[in-house]
Amino acid sequence: MHPAFSVVFFTTATGAGYGLLALLGVLAGLGFVPPDFWLGAIGMGLALGLISAGLLSSAGHLGRPERAWRAFSQWRSSWLSREGVASVATFVPAGLFAIGWVVLGRTEGWVAVAGVLAAVGAVATVCTTGMIYASLKPIAQWHSRFTLPGYLIFSAMSGSVLLNALLHGFAIGSTVLLAGCMLLTLLGWGWKVATWRYNDRLEIPTNANTATGLAGGTVRSLEWPHTEENYLLKEMGFRVARKHKARLRQITQVLAFASPVLLLVAVLALPWPYAAVLSTLAATVQFAGMLVERWLFFAEAKHTVTLYYGR
Amino acid sequence: MTCLPAHTDKKLGLVIDLDTCVGCQACVTACKEWNTGGHMAPLTDIDPYGGDADGVWFNRVHSYEHITEMGGRTVNFPRSCLHCETPACVTVCPTGASYKRASDGIVLVDEDKCIGCKLCSWACPYGAREFDTDVGVMKKCTLCVDRIYNDNLAEEDRVPACVAACPTSARHFGDLGDPASAISQLVAERGGVDLMPELGYHPTNKYLPPRANTTRAASVPAPALEPVRAEGGFLGWVDRMLSN
DSSP: OOOOHHHHHHHHHHHHHHHHHHHHHHHHHTTSSOOOHHHHHHHHHHHHHHHHHHHHHHHHTOSSGGGGGGGGSOTTTOHHHHHHHHHHHHHHHHHHHHIIIIISOOOSTHHHHHHHHHHHHHHHHHHHHHHHHHTOTTBTTTSSTTHHHHHHHHHHHHHHHHHHHHHHHTTOOOHHHHHHHHHHHHHHHHHHHHHHHHHHTOOOSOOHHHHHTOOSSEEEEEEOSOSSOOHHHHHHOOOHHHHTHHHHHHHHIIIIIIHHHHHHHHHHHOOTTHHHHHHHHHHHHHHHHHHHHHHHHHHTOOBGGGGGGTO | OOSOOSOOSOOEEEEEETTTOOOOOHHHHHHHHHHTTSTTOOOOEESTTSTTOEEOOSOEEEEEEEEETTEEEEEEEEEOOOOOSSOHHHHTOSSSOEEEOTTTOOEEEOTTTOOOOOHHHHHOTTOOOEEETTTTEEEOOOTTHHHHTOTTSOGGGOSOHHHHHOTTOOEEEEETTOTTSHHHHHHHHHTOBOSSGGGOOOOSOEEEOOOOOOSOSOSSOOOOOOOOOOOOHHHHHHHHHHHO
């Protein structure tokens, strides 16, 4: 599948943003995070900023973005429509929570309730994003039990590493959160490696025989219907990633998982402000690594239409 | 509405005979010619006379080599929308632009509602939908809705343009939901198959596999023409004169 940068950035940014929003919503309501003005302004600004930037980026992927409002109508059948509804609905409790925290300076009572509702909305939205991909039967690498949990794990992982950087920036870093970040990053690493292993061993029942209805023997493409690449090949016949698969997987593992874990271990031993600098570096490196991971998620996925072209 | 109708009154579709298709591309050009002025018009071409031509087509004919124990053969394979009974391209649509008609089962796109998210083209395993980069919306085969119900055309012309154009009658149009229709009986008689049945899209269109090779054909080619014997007389003179 063609890895359009708008969609790669959209899923990565909203994943991290919703992860951070969910953690802030729950932890601030529980009193784990103090109702400090600047902490709220920067934390909620970062979460809602990542989400908004991602959603705007996804609108840039559309052929007719001025009609994007129509996408809220078909939530009965379409996961993309559900994603649109969930993302906009989440802005309501998230906005109330941000107002309560930043403007009124409180995170208890109804503000805490709004925080929990924002967290629920964030998790629901990430689920709908994952299901968009997991529901597509022509792409076997996405239509698997690894896709939806992967989106949730990576969202929690990048959100927690962002929150850790934020708290260390205010010199109120927590060892428990740091341990949580490391565990989630290791879980994400394990999940990604397991997903790759599953995809590499995937035996897809659909082949050139079933695609053409020609039973038995071998079916080899002799001639395409056209001499130049068409929409189908440009959109769904992307092959560069498969050529550099091993190298790109190494880059993903170094940036998204290994480096953040090592940096977070160093944060454990270092005082402020070094801990804050390394925590921010961990979040930045991980975000870059997740962009590569998401690029590979698209680029490695093989659509059944390529069978018609002998690819 | 992108929820699928529980029942369609008819299941209009195509049956494509892989035995008789000669890969002449007449259906391809007839489709483009009709539809670039039809329901989904225009079928935009980008750089049509340049070195990087691209454009929207609803029908594409591939050629394959099928090798079995019986030997090898070339199979020409027209590929277009199969108007599936459970089309995921419709249910994934977030705007309601894609829909399946309850009356005849045809899958269509309302170009005025399409936002060009391309998700329907990802959901179609057959590559039936093509994006028009110029207009910014998705396009697809309409089964020539603007021909098959068109009172302005003679009755025999009320078939999809690809069917009307086929010189070998490899394309057939009709109601596949009616077991008594000629097209359903053709499918039953020839053992018509679904494409990618394992994905569960239940395509309406069927493909008739090539007939088995027969043993009736001469196993040895006809003897080569023998050289004309040198003859005398008038015929010999004609032979010598024409050989000069």
